[in-house]
Amino acid sequence: MSMNRQRVVLITGANGEVGHGLIKTLRQQPDCPGILVLDLRNLDAEMMPYVDGSIAGDILNEELLDNLSSEYEITAIYHLAALLSTHSEFRPEVAHRVNVRGTINLLKVAIEQAQFQGAPVKFIFPSSVAVFGMPNLSVKASVPPVREDEHLNPITMYGANKLYCEHLGRYYTHHYRQLAANVAPSGVDFRGVRFPGLISATTMPSGGTSDYAPEMIHAAAQGKPYECFVRPDTTMPFMAMPDGIRALIELADAPREALTRTVYNLTAFSLSAAQVAERVQRAFPASDIRYVPSAGRQNIVDSWPADMDDSAARADWGWQPVYDADKAFDDYLVPTIRAKYRRREA
Ligand code: AKB
Numbered sequence: 001m002s003m004n005r006q007r008v009v010l011i012t013g014a015n016g017e018v019g020h021g022l023i024k025t026l027r028q029q030p031d032c033p034g035i036l037v038l039d040l041r042n043l044d045a046e047m048m049p050y051v052d053g054s055i056a057g058d059i060l061n062e063e064l065l066d067n068l069s070s071e072y073e074i075t076a077i078y079h080l081a082a083l084l085s086t087h088s089e090f091r092p093e094v095a096h097r098v099n100v101r102g103t104i105n106l107l108k109v110a111i112e113q114a115q116f117q118g119a120p121v122k123f124i125f126p127s128s129v130a131v132f133g134m135p136n137l138s139v140k141a142s143v144p145p146v147r148e149d150e151h152l153n154p155i156t157m158y159g160a161n162k163l164y165c166e167h168l169g170r171y172y173t174h175h176y177r178q179l180a181a182n183v184a185p186s187g188v189d190f191r192g193v194r195f196p197g198l199i200s201a202t203t204m205p206s207g208g209t210s211d212y213a214p215e216m217i218h219a220a221a222q223g224k225p226y227e228c229f230v231r232p233d234t235t236m237p238f239m240a241m242p243d244g245i246r247a248l249i250e251l252a253d254a255p256r257e258a259l260t261r262t263v264y265n266l267t268a269f270s271l272s273a274a275q276v277a278e279r280v281q282r283a284f285p286a287s288d289i290r291y292v293p294s295a296g297r298q299n300i301v302d303s304w305p306a307d308m309d310d311s312a313a314r315a316d317w318g319w320q321p322v323y324d325a326d327k328a329f330d331d332y333l334v335p336t337i338r339a340k341y342r343r344r345e346a
Contacts, residue, residue, distance in 0.1 A: 005073040008034035008052060012059055012106060013081030015039040015047075017203040018126065021245045022078060023050045029249075036072055039081070059102035065109050074113045076122040076252060079106045085130050085300055087207030088158040099161035100168075107172050107188060114187020124252050125192040126244075127166050127263055129237060130159035130209075133303045145307035148194075148265050155303045156209075166192050170262040191251050192263035196237030196270075196308060198244045199328065201336035209300045213238060213276045220280045220287035221337045229294040232274035235306040239268040240323035240332050247319060254317035264313035268321035269328065270306055279325070283334040 009026065013019055014037035026032050027050045034052035037043050043054040053072075057064045059081050068074075081102060088095030103125070110121040133153035134140040143151075154160045169190030176186035197210025204218060205211045212228050219226035247266055271279075277289045313319035323332060 005071060006034050006036075006052065007073045007075060008036040009076040009078065010068075010072070010074045010109075011035065011037045011078045011080060012102075013039060013079075014043055014051075014054075015041055016080055017198060017200050017205045018080050018241070018244060018248075020044070020047055020203055021200065021241055022080070022248060023047060025245050025249060027051075033075055036068075036074070038068070059105055060097060062105060065105055069109045069112050073117060074109065074121065075117070075119075076124065077106055077110055078124045078248060078252075079103060080126060082126075082161075083158065084205065084208035085128075085156045085158040086209045086211070086297060088161070089156060089296065089300075092157040095157045096161060099158065100164060103165045103168060107168065107190075110188045111172070111176075111186045120187050120189040120256075122252050123169065123172075123188050123190045124248055125165065125169055125190060125263075126248065127162040127192045127194045128159065129194055129196050129304050129308060130154055130156055130300075131163040131166070131194060132305050132308075133159065134305055137302055140302065140306055143305070145267075145309040146265070146305040147309045148261060148263065148312060151305065156300055162194075166263045173262060189256060190262055191254075191259065193247055193251060193266045193313070194263060194308065195244055196239050196267045198239055198241050199333060200241035201333050202340065203241075209297050210236060210238070212273060213271075216273075216276055216287075216289060217280050217333055217337055220284035220289070221341045223286065225288035225290070227290050227292040228273055228277070229292065229297045230273050230301050231293050231298060232277070232291055233272050234298065234301050235270055235272040236301055236304050237267040237270045237306070237308050238325075238328075239266065239321060240328040242332065243268055243321045243323050246322070247313075250319065251313075251317060258316050260316055261312055264316070264319070265308040265310045266313055266319060266321075267308045267310050268323055269325040271325060275325075279329045283329065283338075 036053040172188040
């Protein structure tokens with residue numbers, strides 16, 4: 001039943017670090033439906049030509065979501081809105097509301113939409129390496145890349161929220177209201193990925209704990225000194241943003257029957273902070289990087305695994321990163337970031 005409502009995919013948190021790239025990439029797809037975005041702030045002006053509708057509002061505002069659900073035919077939801085790991089530790093209860101309540105609100109939109117349309121609604125969810133919790137540094141250093149179901153003991157509110165939302169996704173997709181008589185499946189088709197630290201050449205993360213890597217590169221390109229808030233030996237997995245965006249779209253496009261999990265680990269390369277700094281120094285020889293570890297943030301990255309096993313994603317839906325560490329720095333980060341700040345100076 002269409003009732004002339006505009007067919008769209010909905011992107012929440014559209015102004016965040018993943019949102020802009022996702023919008024531009026979806027827009028280039030030949031069969032791209034309309035794009036409707038929702039963010040607390042108005043969508044950045046330069047992004048407006050790429051979308052068909054933009055709403056400034058809160059995912060906790062259920063009335064707003066009800067209105068949106070009655071005005072649009074939403075075929076898929078990319079639910080990117082979240083408070084990241086460092087921000088969440090400052091206001092854990094607020095983070096819980098945004099990250100968990102917000103996700104349930106969007107899952108409810110997906111159920112309603114699936115019922116209107118008589119077809120499943122895909123719910124694409126970026127989870128995180130933060131769902132893992134390594135007990136100490138020697139275990140972190142000695143274990144092989146962690147698989148999806150190992151070491152699920154997050155030490156942050158954000159990690160706990162993401163892990164719980166993964167379970168909600170599994171529940172809404174496979175077990176929703178299982179005691180009620182004659183209840184059809186919810187129609188939600190939840191698909192999640194656990195991202196490592198994402199590094200973008202164009203957008204800056206805000207409030208994350210993997211932010212030291214992108215911050216180091218962006219500071220060096222602008223000729224600014226940088227105080228890295230983790231020790232040089234601190235190692236975690238990373239991914240260049242174009243791979244992250246492609247992963248979300250490829251997972252959304254994968255045939256349902258190929259998917260054996262509701263959530264998949266993803267990674268591209270693991271580096272220590274010192275290895276990131278070496279690459280930055282090679283590209284920007286005047287860079288001034290010092291290490292001033294912050295106990296809390298250090299503790300968070302120490303609890304994340306040094307590497308993730310993403311073989312399930314590779315086997316089920318053909319996931320493969322294009323950018324290894326060399327390509328990420330040499331072909332994407334360094335040239336794009338250099339050009340970005342040169343343009344600003346000109
Ligand atoms: C964060 O640092 O909170 C995020 C993440 C790893 O999910 N970038």
